[in-house]
Amino acid sequence: MRERLRKGKAEQERRAQQAARRAEEIMSASYSQMRKAERAPREADYRAGMLKWRIEGGGLGPRRPCTLAGR
Secondary structure (H helix, E strand, O other): OHHHHHHHHHHHHHHHHHHHHHHHHHHHHHOHHHHHHHHHHHHHHHHHHHHHHOOOOOOOOOOOHHHHHHH
């Protein structure tokens, strides 16, 4: 019984330390890293659209989403 209780306590402590480390990584991330992480899904979506446009034969050019057009 005590052994199981000790294991549970150790596991809880390990998880708490892991969560604290993860929180510290998030808090110490630089502004540019955060911007890059936000931009990645939009860029992937744009690349997929560009690839589809190329495969379909290329017409007038793919429509760029407003969020990427100004950059």
